[in-house]
Amino acid sequence: MKLNKILHFLFAFALLLGIVSCSSDSIEEQEIFYGNGYLIANEGTFGKPEGDVTFVTADLNMKQDNIFSLNNGGAKLGDVLQTIAFNGENAYLLLNNSNKIQIANRYNFKANGEITAELNTPRYMAFANNNIYVTNDKYLGDKFVSIYKLSDRSFIKKIPFTDAVERIVEAGNNIFVQNASFGFGNKITYINTSTNNVQSTITLPSGNINKIISNNQNVYAIAAGTADSYIYQISSTGSITKTTTLTGIANATNLEISNGKFYFSSGKNVYAMDMSATGVPTSPLFTVANSVDNFSALYGFSVINDKIFTSDSNGFTQASKIVVYSATTGGIIRSFTAGIGSNSVYAN
Numbered sequence: 001m002k003l004n005k006i007l008h009f010l011f012a013f014a015l016l017l018g019i020v021s022c023s024s025d026s027i028e029e030q031e032i033f034y035g036n037g038y039l040i041a042n043e044g045t046f047g048k049p050e051g052d053v054t055f056v057t058a059d060l061n062m063k064q065d066n067i068f069s070l071n072n073g074g075a076k077l078g079d080v081l082q083t084i085a086f087n088g089e090n091a092y093l094l095l096n097n098s099n100k101i102q103i104a105n106r107y108n109f110k111a112n113g114e115i116t117a118e119l120n121t122p123r124y125m126a127f128a129n130n131n132i133y134v135t136n137d138k139y140l141g142d143k144f145v146s147i148y149k150l151s152d153r154s155f156i157k158k159i160p161f162t163d164a165v166e167r168i169v170e171a172g173n174n175i176f177v178q179n180a181s182f183g184f185g186n187k188i189t190y191i192n193t194s195t196n197n198v199q200s201t202i203t204l205p206s207g208n209i210n211k212i213i214s215n216n217q218n219v220y221a222i223a224a225g226t227a228d229s230y231i232y233q234i235s236s237t238g239s240i241t242k243t244t245t246l247t248g249i250a251n252a253t254n255l256e257i258s259n260g261k262f263y264f265s266s267g268k269n270v271y272a273m274d275m276s277a278t279g280v281p282t283s284p285l286f287t288v289a290n291s292v293d294n295f296s297a298l299y300g301f302s303v304i305n306d307k308i309f310t311s312d313s314n315g316f317t318q319a320s321k322i323v324v325y326s327a328t329t330g331g332i333i334r335s336f337t338a339g340i341g342s343n344s345v346y347a348n
């Protein structure tokens with residue numbers, strides 16, 4: 001029997017024990033393997049230590065909520081789990097309103113360290129050249145990238161900004177920072193990781209950046225306009241090498257890349273197109289249903305291989321609804337609930 005099948009069986013058995021023996025204190029000490037599945041980041045309610053992580057098996061048949069608390073003696077993870085990043089066997093859990101990065105083993109979720117120095121409303125993080133790079137953007141306050149050694153997590157320096165600092169990605173062992181937030185801004189900063197100084201600023205000619213991602217040593221930015229939107233390909237040395245105009249698709253966002261395709265959304269419509277395509281999709285792959293507050297039906301949007309995960313934040317008053325779609329047909333595969341304010345899904 002293959003190892004992953006054995007681990008899958010052990011995980012199922014551990015969950016079964018939890019169902020039939022909820023009163024047993026020893027159940028919380030059962031060590032479960034969280035590989036070969038998906039991790040869901042749940043922000044929680046702003047101002048409360050409700051951020052946590054949900055685990056779902058690869059076949060989507062079983063899940064476990066609050067896995068950080070379950071594996072750390074009931075400890076609270078923190079306030080607003082903004083994002084999760086991975087390096088080696090560790091998961092880095094960035095907590096926006098706790099000004100902390102909690103580090104845990106990604107396979108058993110036991111805590112093994114944290115970063116708190118020089119963090120002020122952190123947003124996103126990336127790894128390059130044996131360093132950790134974190135964007136910090138306090139509303140009406142300081143904006144900077146803080147840098148740490150990966151080996152001992154000690155603080156190195158910070159790079160101040162006047163523009164917004166939001167998403168941050170690695171490409172070609174260099175760092176790229178999105179200088180745009182909430183649909184305003186058209187610049188990306190290129191940081192040379194050999195010097196940890198700003199190398200250049202890239203200004204996109206059209207649209208406001210909604211998201212940047214990294215794929216195959218390139219950076220991709222989706223920028224929205226009121227009539228058309230744009231996907232820009234940027235090299236690892238900071239040059240715009242390709243522009244795809246999404247004619248007639250306004251306010252595009254949520255860019256993802258999987259299996260040679262772009263995935264993105266506009267309103268409640270989700271689109272798919274080949275990265276090499278010259279035309280734009282004539283119709284959406286699917287349209288999500290209205291949400292509780294008619295606004296956040298696509299609060300979370302992640303594409304992993306052949307699956308598209310969407311989450312409805314449900315107004316941050318109750319558990320988020322996760323709906324999983326086929327990335328090829330757009331049909332619904334499964335739906336379930338996770339924690340409050342689910343914003344992203346990650347393969348583990």
